[in-house]
Amino acid sequence: MLHSNDNAPKQQYTPSTLNPAAPVKTVTSPIEQATIGRTLVIKGEVSGSESLYVDGRIEGTLSFKDHRVTVGRNGVVQANIAAREVVIMGKVTGNVECSDRVDIRSEGTLTGDVVSQRISVEDGAMLRGSVQLTPAEQKREKSQESPKSFAAAAGKSN
Secondary structure: OOOOOOOOOOOOOOHHHHOOOOOOOOOOOOOOEEEEOOOOEEEEEEEOOOEEEEOOEEEEEEEEEEEEEEEOOOOEEEEEEEEEEEEEOOEEEOOEEEEEEEEEOOOOEEEOOEEEOEEEEOOOOEEEOOEEEOOOHHHHHHHHHHHHHHHHHHHHHO
């Protein structure tokens, strides 16, 4: 005899029950990020040990070696930028040096030279200047260590 499950309680699927192992995604602002608002104008050297979001205007130099610098849609930066990662959605005039990545979004403009491991330029973005991609230091270290480890392994097997 077939059993009908029409009257049986049905499990409701909510985002938390679809995949209980997945973390719940929430929309929050980054914990360690400073913001320069639309009406702020800064002239000089700006540096810090947290990420920076620029929606205003900066003239001078930006130094955030281990962090991200994001130039928002309203941001105008006339400065050389040194950071781990730079995201450009506004206008940047100056050289950009990154230890990881430069990301120029579709509405972004960069006039200056780029030195980075990786670069991403979306359709519609503007880039005027030279690009120099440097190999990752970790890749260089691994390639230098590999022959030594093979030689050591070969020596042990004899």
